[in-house]
Amino acid sequence: MKRYSFFKKQENHKSTDFTDVLEHLQKSKDFTSFTLNFENEIYCVSFFDTLIDKDIMHRDLLPFLHTNSSTLEELVHNLPIEGLVFTKKPAELQSQLLMGYIAITLNNQSDQAVLVKAANNTSRQVTLPEVEFSVVGPKEALVESLDTNLYLIRKRLPIAELAVEEIIVGKLSKTRVAVLHIEGIANSENVETVIQRISDLRVNQIIDSSYISQMIVDNKNSPFPQFIDTERPDRLAAVLGEGKVVILVDGAPHGLLGPSTFFEYFAAFEDYFLNWTIASFFRLIRFFAVLFSILMTPIYVAVLTYHYELIPKDLVSTLVISRSGIPFPPILEALILELAIELLREAGARLPTKVGQTIGIVGGIVIGTASVEAGLTSNVLLILVALSALGSFTTPVYQMGNTIRLIRFPLLLMAYFLGLLGIAISFCFLLVHLLRISSLGRPFLEPLYPPRIYDMRDALIRLPFFLQAKRPIEVQTEDTVRLEPKEDSKD
Amino acid sequence: MNDKSDQISPFLVFFLIVKIQVGVGVLGFQRIIIQSAGHDAWMAVIISGVVFSLGIWGMYNLLNRHDMDLIGIQKRLFGKRLGGLLNIIWILYWLMVGISVLRSYLEIVQSWVFPQINTWMVTSIFALLIYYVVLGGFRVVAGICFLGISIPSYLILTFYFPLEFTHFRNLLPIWDHSLKDMALASKQMSYSYLGVSTLMMYYPLVKHRKSSQKWAQLGNLISVFLYLCLTILTIGYYSEDQISRYIWATLSFWGIVQMPFVERFEYIGIATWVLVLVPSVCLYMWVSARGISQYFKMKQKTIYALLLILLVVMTNLIKGREMINQFVDYISNLGLILEIPYVLFLVCLSTVMSNKKEDKK
Numbered sequence: 146m147k148r149y150s151f152f153k154k155q156e157n158h159k160s161t162d163f164t165d166v167l168e169h170l171q172k173s174k175d176f177t178s179f180t181l182n183f184e185n186e187i188y189c190v191s192f193f194d195t196l197i198d199k200d201i202m203h204r205d206l207l208p209f210l211h212t213n214s215s216t217l218e219e220l221v222h223n224l225p226i227e228g229l230v231f232t233k234k235p236a237e238l239q240s241q242l243l244m245g246y247i248a249i250t251l252n253n254q255s256d257q258a259v260l261v262k263a264a265n266n267t268s269r270q271v272t273l274p275e276v277e278f279s280v281v282g283p284k285e286a287l288v289e290s291l292d293t294n295l296y297l298i299r300k301r302l303p304i305a306e307l308a309v310e311e312i313i314v315g316k317l318s319k320t321r322v323a324v325l326h327i328e329g330i331a332n333s334e335n336v337e338t339v340i341q342r343i344s345d346l347r348v349n350q351i352i353d354s355s356y357i358s359q360m361i362v363d364n365k366n367s368p369f370p371q372f373i374d375t376e377r378p379d380r381l382a383a384v385l386g387e388g389k390v391v392i393l394v395d396g397a398p399h400g401l402l403g404p405s406t407f408f409e410y411f412a413a414f415e416d417y418f419l420n421w422t423i424a425s426f427f428r429l430i431r432f433f434a435v436l437f438s439i440l441m442t443p444i445y446v447a448v449l450t451y452h453y454e455l456i457p458k459d460l461v462s463t464l465v466i467s468r469s470g471i472p473f474p475p476i477l478e479a480l481i482l483e484l485a486i487e488l489l490r491e492a493g494a495r496l497p498t499k500v501g502q503t504i505g506i507v508g509g510i511v512i513g514t515a516s517v518e519a520g521l522t523s524n525v526l527l528i529l530v531a532l533s534a535l536g537s538f539t540t541p542v543y544q545m546g547n548t549i550r551l552i553r554f555p556l557l558l559m560a561y562f563l564g565l566l567g568i569a570i571s572f573c574f575l576l577v578h579l580l581r582i583s584s585l586g587r588p589f590l591e592p593l594y595p596p597r598i599y600d601m602r603d604a605l606i607r608l609p610f611f612l613q614a615k616r617p618i619e620v621q622t623e624d625t626v627r628l629e630p631k632e633d634s635k636d
Numbered sequence: 637m638n639d640k641s642d643q644i645s646p647f648l649v650f651f652l653i654v655k656i657q658v659g660v661g662v663l664g665f666q667r668i669i670i671q672s673a674g675h676d677a678w679m680a681v682i683i684s685g686v687v688f689s690l691g692i693w694g695m696y697n698l699l700n701r702h703d704m705d706l707i708g709i710q711k712r713l714f715g716k717r718l719g720g721l722l723n724i725i726w727i728l729y730w731l732m733v734g735i736s737v738l739r740s741y742l743e744i745v746q747s748w749v750f751p752q753i754n755t756w757m758v759t760s761i762f763a764l765l766i767y768y769v770v771l772g773g774f775r776v777v778a779g780i781c782f783l784g785i786s787i788p789s790y791l792i793l794t795f796y797f798p799l800e801f802t803h804f805r806n807l808l809p810i811w812d813h814s815l816k817d818m819a820l821a822s823k824q825m826s827y828s829y830l831g832v833s834t835l836m837m838y839y840p841l842v843k844h845r846k847s848s849q850k851w852a853q854l855g856n857l858i859s860v861f862l863y864l865c866l867t868i869l870t871i872g873y874y875s876e877d878q879i880s881r882y883i884w885a886t887l888s889f890w891g892i893v894q895m896p897f898v899e900r901f902e903y904i905g906i907a908t909w910v911l912v913l914v915p916s917v918c919l920y921m922w923v924s925a926r927g928i929s930q931y932f933k934m935k936q937k938t939i940y941a942l943l944l945i946l947l948v949v950m951t952n953l954i955k956g957r958e959m960i961n962q963f964v965d966y967i968s969n970l971g972l973i974l975e976i977p978y979v980l981f982l983v984c985l986s987t988v989m990s991n992k993k994e995d996k997k
Binding site: 452455564573578593594595 | 644645648745749750753758761762765768769772775776779780782783786896897898899900903904906907908910911914
């Protein structure tokens with residue numbers, strides 16, 4: 146079922162009739178139009194050269210046009226092709242020609258046409274996931290074509306209840322956005338909210354699913370992402386079973402899922418493929434890595450600027466030696482190193498692959514070592530900054546890693562102004578921010594607050610499958626049973 | 637921020653009560669009560685706790701009967717003018733308690749961490765933080781109270797360190813002091829338990845509110861238990877003479893903590909205490925603002941901005957140990973009158989009036 150967005154109404158007024166439409170489109174070099182003479186009728190075939198699959202035209206359409214049909218309506222019944230549309234509306238002719246359809250008109254009649262679906266569907270092959278690679282588990286990733294993505298998800302959920310709603314968004318790009326959910330499991334409120342928000346979008350172009358994510362989130366000013374972004378179809382299939390709503394965008398190899406909670410951003414999908422004890426251990430490591438990443442450099446700055454007394458006596462000599470001779474106060478030192486790491490990362494991301502790898506290694510090692518030897522920074526701080534950077538890369542969801550790197554800077558500045566007190570205040574600020582934001586109306590910090598002990602089985606740790614018999618409370622699903630109870634074996 | 641979307645589940649009342657009672661008072665309550673009751677001060681803790689438990693029962697009795705918050709009840713019982721006057725007294729009282737809590741914490745920061753700190757700057761930063769919290773509605777305030785207990789609870793583990801050096805014999809002989817001393821100590825203890833009256837303002841926002849009394853009583857019980865443990869530990873660790881010289885006994889405990897990665901643990905304790913302090917002040921601000929908003933039709937943001945400016949200004953006007961002591965004494969006396977006797981009086985009045993109504997029928 147297709148729903149059209151805001152701009153559809155405007156288009157209906159523009160086009161006048163068929164000849165005008167075809168003349169207008171002739172201005173593009175890649176629009177082809179030719180006539181075929183048969184005994185009874187003369188057909189005029191028009192299409193966009195670049196949009197159609199020529200094989201379909203040569204193999205499936207042209208040999209069969211010789212059907213002795215007197216009118217176009219008969220032609221619809223006689224042609225052995227699926228997806229034929231008979232139209233009298235110029236607007237439909239124009240829009241379908243632009244989607245890769247072939248229009249067949251009779252030479253002497255210019256108010257009716259038959260549209261044949263022949264869109265070129267080449268896209269990238271299904272390959273390994275680049276962002277969320279997992280050592281064990283399926284290694285398929287989404288591609289840019291929406292139809293292929295839907296195939297990848299549908300083959301994992303071969304049930305009738307998997308509902309796919311399609312919305313066309315974008316005045317210029319007319320992007321197809323698909324919203325998936327499983328009827329009877331997903332909360333209809335969540336589904337309705339998502340569909341409503343997407344249908345209300347009035348933009349010109351939707352290039353990627355992250356556009357959708359930025360435009361329909363609850364809190365647009367928060368640096369924290371509120372929809373999980375994933376390129377794995379198995380993850381999407383799994384969360385659909387949990388009761389979440391999935392958004393796929395044509396042209397984007399990432400899918401969005403919501404509602405999400407803070408702790409899900411630290412859950413790599415690989416956790417479910419490993420034993421629960423190992424998976425819990427890895428999750429805890431990730432969580433502590435992130436805490437370390439946020440807090441370590443600010444604590445260094447705070448302690449060395451204000452609270453020398455905190456340093457254990459065995460460590461004081463090391464720190465004093467490493468700090469001696471350095472012309473900058475700890476805050477400047479820390480800012481220089483943090484910015485250097487960010488520069489390295491940005492430069493590595495913008496350079497072409499072959500040059501980028503060298504620069505990364507050279508930059509990291511050379512700049513680091515040289516700055517310590519020149520006496521510009523201390524080696525202790527270098528280690529801390531490098532570990533913090535590593536810690537921020539452990540988050541499985543890329544957007545959350547960016548957020549972690551960003552919030553380190555305000556904490557650094559507050560540490561400089563108010564020492565440990567500043568760190569405590571800004572940490573409090575961070576907690577309050579997390580308390581205030583929501584994902585599709587659901588609190589973001591669930592299951593920490595509001596405290597739901599049942600959901601804590603899959604937050605910081607992951608308990609075995611047989612202990613997770615019900616779906617998470619946070620999604621408010623309509624059907625909560627996930628693990629069928631054992632039947633009485635006496636029967 | 638209407639009432640329907642801002643409801644919290646009843647067991648969060650437990651955290652709200654514990655949070656408001658375990659505030660800045662924990663850091664320095666021991667000296668005052670031990671000065672009055674000596675090594676029997678732990679009994680004063682229990683007595684005071686029982687009195688407050690009675691107070692909570694009274695509050696629930698009152699609230700369950702009228703099913704509205706304190707402002708509404710006083711308006712109903714005393715009419716518009718007298719009720720309005722009493723409401724103003726309560727609102728000012730909560731505001732003052734909030735200010736005193738913040739000021740006490742700042743005094744600790746000034747004494748232990750940053751002697752030359754610019755108090756205007758720090759209070760302004762706190763005020764901004766509190767503004768951000770309360771604008772999120774009561775759910776966020778309850779959330780920060782919950783986190784303000786869960787996260788600093790690791791500090792309980794640090795009390796293992798003084799345990800090695802305690803002499804529990806200091807507690808004997810039991811009941812060595814006169815009733816008058818005990819009464820005085822109980823009264824001084826009650827400053828720490830103050831704040832349960834805020835329950836009477838957020839009561840309408842609790843789901844299944846009539847059955848939430850068990851959570852409030854449990855919260856009170858846990859606070860009493862915590863204070864009791866601390867008191868016994870203090871009596872066992874310090875001598876009576878020593879304790880009269882330590883204004884903040886709990887902080888001095890943290891001076892004994894020895895950990896391999898940090899030399900002076902008090903700094904970490906004081907920094908963590910921010911997370912304990914901010915929720916208390918937020919709750920008082922929220923309660924005052926809610927009271928004010930029932931009289932004046934101003935935007936929430938304006939009310940909070942005004943209250944917070946008042947907070948910053950007043951916190952900075954109170955300077956010096958003496959003034960702080962005086963202020964805190966004054967507030968605690970007022971609080972003691974308002975929270976227990978006045979509430980019980982309201983309960984009696986309300987019972988009598990509802991009986992009259994029934995008689996009329």
